[in-house]
Amino acid sequence: MDVHPLKALLQLQLGSDSYAVLHLPYILSALTAQSLLPSEHSTKWTARVNSLLQSKSPDARWAGLCLAHKTSVLSKSTMIECAQSWIGVALPVLSVREFIAMSAPTSSFPTKKKEPLPIMSASVRLLRVIFSAATDVPEFQRQVSTPNVSKFTAALIPLAEKHADTELQTLVLSTLALIIPLYPTLHRSLHSALSALSLGFLNGNPFKPPNLLLTRTASRLYAVLHFTGGKVERVPQPPPATEEPLISIPLNVDRLRCSVLVLCDLLKTTTHRPVQVPLGPLTKFALVLLSCKSDQKVDRHIDPTVRAMETAVTPQIWKMACDLITCLATCVAHHLSSSLARIVTCIAFQLEQRLTSSERSSFLDTLHVILEKCHPLHSTVIVNRLARAIVPLISVVLAKEPDARESDGDEVFNISRDVVCPTVDEGNALLSAFAVVRLVLQNPNLSPAMQSILCRIVLSVQLVLPQMSSASLSADPKLHPLLLQQVQNLSVELGAGSTCGMSRSLGLIVGASLGDSDLHRDLEVLLHPRLPPLVRSMPYIESLSLFRAEESQEESEMRRSLGLVPSSTPDVMIPEPSASPTAPRITNATPPRTIQSPSVTPAAEMPAAVLPPPLPRSTPEISTRDDRNIETVAVPVAPLPTRTVNPTPTVEIDMPAFVEEEEKNEEMPAIDLGSDSDSDL
Structure with a gap:
């Protein structure tokens, strides 16, 4: 029993x-x-x-x-x-x-x-x-809750004000934030005390590091005070008592952080009546924070110590701006579209600068949210500028291949090898960059040349990642499968953009769907390419250049400006200009500096029967450097195909791509000029 x-x-x-x-x-x-x-x-x-x-x-x-x-x-x-x-x-x-x-009184206690x-x-x-x-039991509410809730709140307010333990203060503030919306009328008389309590934790403190959990809890409490029926407005704070920079700068930064927290919580809180959101002032405030520069010139004299402190807090101001813009895009959605061009321009400018991985990750996360929540950008200039700023961020994967001289498995014992993403922030920034690329490729105003470049880089990463070990990508073993899945899904989406592309990407779609929960969706799109209707323009297989000879002048110049130019090229067979055309000589000819970024079709548009072989170990590297201090990009290049019949220059393939079967070389038939139809006239 x-x-x-x-x-x-x-x-x-x-x-x-x-x-x-x-x-x-x-x-x-x-x-x-x-x-x-x-x-x-x-x-x-x-x-x-x-x-x-x-x-x-x-x-x-x-x-x-x-x-x-x-x-x-x-x-x-x-x-x-x-x-x-x-x-x-x-x-x-x-x-x-x-x-x-x-x-008892006589006790020893x-x-x-x-x-x-x-x-x-x-x-x-x-x-x-x-x-x-x-709260769903009326009788319990009438007999137990109503008589005691106001006593409970009145006891919590002095407990949070006078007690020195931050954990207890956080618990009290979170409890008040939970109880007030449930019993709003019982707290109407305590509105002033509750407002003073919450603002007391949002006034900044320059003498000790801010307790983020306590500040966020106080901000959530302040955001629910409107349930009591009182007016919720930010009380203007007096200026600091001293102009000493060591006190005023941390104090103002802390107050600014608290203000952004309060604004975000007020935007997220629920209301029982329509509320007008001052979108114009909020957007202007966010743009001012976003446009802050550490090297901004001023006319007056500035103490070097003060300038150093202001420069140190500039990344924090950028983070506040990103948080506010993300909250605005999430809460007001397409209503932010009128200011989208200015916001994206500011973010694109910041991405063009030298940033740390955490700063870059914040900008990319914000960019992903606003591009997903708002209407598409209508400016071709801004879309292409944003794409140009993201190209170096996603091509960094191609620059960190294992050494070609190493044999299989040797990279595990090479402790001096470079890692693509040494930190967690760099890995998050890489994932965010590919998420932004997906949204940028969906924009109809993206130029064909930039669209081709992005698609070919995505394909190159799709080909390189399966051959790259997880340790060479990041110390975090979870990053490699996440990035591979993201790039693979993007390649499948590119391949599903047209019927022609889908017919050539059957192998990739099926292979990607085997480990994906969206197998039925992909197969449905493959079987019924007209349903659902496509709402974006995707490149056809014919529009993507596979060789440098097929590139347009615009695309070549754009890739050269992005810094994806080869630093060296292998020797090329060039015929000697002599009377004997069959006597070639090998010269170290230096071809014109043309771009060497992925010059192939998207992986989703590749035929299943001609998937690319593993990269050869003797892969040359293409070292590129952007004028904006962009890191060197080493792009793996497939071996050059050789022809043994005619001494003509070989065709160089820019990126690892599938090699089509070469046609047999046939002699061009002689043209009989006498058989021209005009000769009989």
Whole structure:
């Protein structure tokens, strides 16, 4: 016969107060909603919890509060039944921090003592559950919640103001932010006190590092005060008492951070009536923060120390601007489209500068949100400038291949090899860059040349990643599969852009769908390419140049300006200009500096039967450097095909691509000029 869980706990772990404290972690983990269903042991359980709550020992009272909280979470019926008695124990702990002991005056115990911090925290958690878990029971609300909620809030306000423990303050502020929307009318008289409480934590502090969790909790509390019916507006703060830069600069930066937090929380909060959002001033404020530059020239004299401090806080201002713009794009969506061009221009300018990986990741994440939430950009200039700024970020994968002189597996023992993404921030920036590329390729205003460049780079990464070890990409083993899946999905999307491309990308689509949960979707698009209708223009297979000879002048110049120009090329067979055309000589001819970025079709448009072979180990590298201090990009290049019949220059393939079967060389038939039809006239 199985023993009831409550019976076993009551007999063993709860046999005494000391046992209850000692075995409390096990008891809390063993309790389940099934064990607290009504039974013959339920009454004994609640009686044991009440006895712990009335114990003279602080640790036993703490154990009783924890058990009451766990019981309230798992059993709503038990909580409703015992709520009145539990409130009578927990609420006085918060209302009167020093209480008279229940011992006799002649006892050795002191007549007054402070409640320990764990008991205060456990009391707040218990009352929080009691007042928020039974809002759907009108009778409980009328008899229990309504008379005690205002007392609970009035006790929490001084507790948060006077107590020095930040964890307790954070718990109190989060509890108030939860309770106020549930009982708005009961807090109408406390609106001024609650506003002063929240603003007290949002006023900045230049003397110690900000507690981000405490500040965010205070901001969420301030954002729900409008439920009480009072006006919620930011009270103008007085200027700092001193103009000392060591105090004023950290103080103003902290206040600015708090202001951005409050604005974001106010935009995210729910309202029961329409509210006008001052989108123009908010956008202007975000653009001012986003356009901040550390090397901005000023006419007046500036102390070098002050300038160094201002330069140090510039990345923090950029992060605040990104957070505000992300929140605006998420909350107002397409209403931000009127300011989208200015925002994207500022972000593109920042991406063109020398940034750290964390700064670049913030800009890219913001860019991804606004491009996804807002209408497409209508400016061709801005779209192409943004694409040019992202090309060096996604081509960095092609620059970090293992050394061609190493044999298989040697790169594992090469501790001096370069890693593409040494830090987590660089890995996140790379993932965000490819996410932005996907949205940029969907823009109809992207120029064909830039569209071709992006598609070919995506294909090159698609070909290089499976042959690259996870350790050579990043120290985080999760980055390689995530990036490979993202690039593969993007290649499939490019291949599904036209019927011609889909017919040639069957192998890639099926291969990508084997490990993807969207198999049915991809096969449906493959079987019914006209459903759903395409809402974007995608490049056809014929529009992508496979060889440098097929490039347009515009595309060649654009790639040269992006810094993807080969630093050296292999020797080329050039016929000697002599009377004997069959006597070629090998010269170290230097061809014109043309771009060497991925000059192939998207992987999604590749035939299944001619997938590219593994890259050869003797792969030359193409070293490119942008004029804007962009890192060197080494692009793997497939070996040059050779012809043995005619001494004509060989055709160079720019990136690893599938090699089509060469046609047989046939002599050109002689043209009989006498057979011209015009000769008979």
